[in-house]
Amino acid sequence: MLQAPEVLTTERLVLRRPRLSDAEAIFEYASDPHVIHYMDYGPRAEVSEVVKFLESHPERWKSGNFSWVLTVKPDDRPIGAIACWVEGHAAGFGYVLNRTYWGQGYATEAACVLVDWAIHLPEIYRVWATCDTENLASIRVLEKSGLVCEGRLRCYQIRPNISAIPRDAFMYARVRSVG
Numbered sequence: 001m002l003q004a005p006e007v008l009t010t011e012r013l014v015l016r017r018p019r020l021s022d023a024e025a026i027f028e029y030a031s032d033p034h035v036i037h038y039m040d041y042g043p044r045a046e047v048s049e050v051v052k053f054l055e056s057h058p059e060r061w062k063s064g065n066f067s068w069v070l071t072v073k074p075d076d077r078p079i080g081a082i083a084c085w086v087e088g089h090a091a092g093f094g095y096v097l098n099r100t101y102w103g104q105g106y107a108t109e110a111a112c113v114l115v116d117w118a119i120h121l122p123e124i125y126r127v128w129a130t131c132d133t134e135n136l137a138s139i140r141v142l143e144k145s146g147l148v149c150e151g152r153l154r155c156y157q158i159r160p161n162i163s164a165i166p167r168d169a170f171m172y173a174r175v176r177s178v179g
Contacts, residue, residue: 031043131169
């Protein structure tokens with residue numbers, strides 16, 4: 001079973017495993033309709049939903065579904081999160097960021113450190129992410145993180161905050177050279 005680091009750091013960020021004490025900060029962005037607009041879930045209505053999610057974190061971590069909260073140094077308050085899940089030789093990832101911190105490069109910084117960690121694991125040859133075709137900010141983050149758009153996935157995912165009809169998404173990936 002793949003072991004993930006408890007903490008990843010960048011020049012400005014600390015990515016660490018979430019704690020129950022993070023619930024209020026996470027609820028702040030998880031309940032914001034603007035932040036979760038392109039997500040595959042609706043806004044969290046109560047902090048208890050976040051607490052329940054955080055309580056399940058240790059089991060998900062053990063099963064290879066890793067997530068870290070993003071904190072800006074030296075503050076330890078979560079401003080977002082990034083998750084990574086392993087499927088055989090590939091690792092998928094996704095992220096979310098408090099809208100107060102949009103446009104400052106934090107999502108790109110977090111994505112870069114995660115992609116770099118994952119692509120250098122001996123068992124991982126592909127790191128991938130998808131994003132809604134209208135999510136221009138995520139398109140930029142994925143491209144700046146070294147991923148390449150491989151194509152359009154038609155009727156790929158329901159985005160309940162937009163429509164009950166599946167929407168198109170772009171598939172982005174970084175592939176480790178095998179030759």
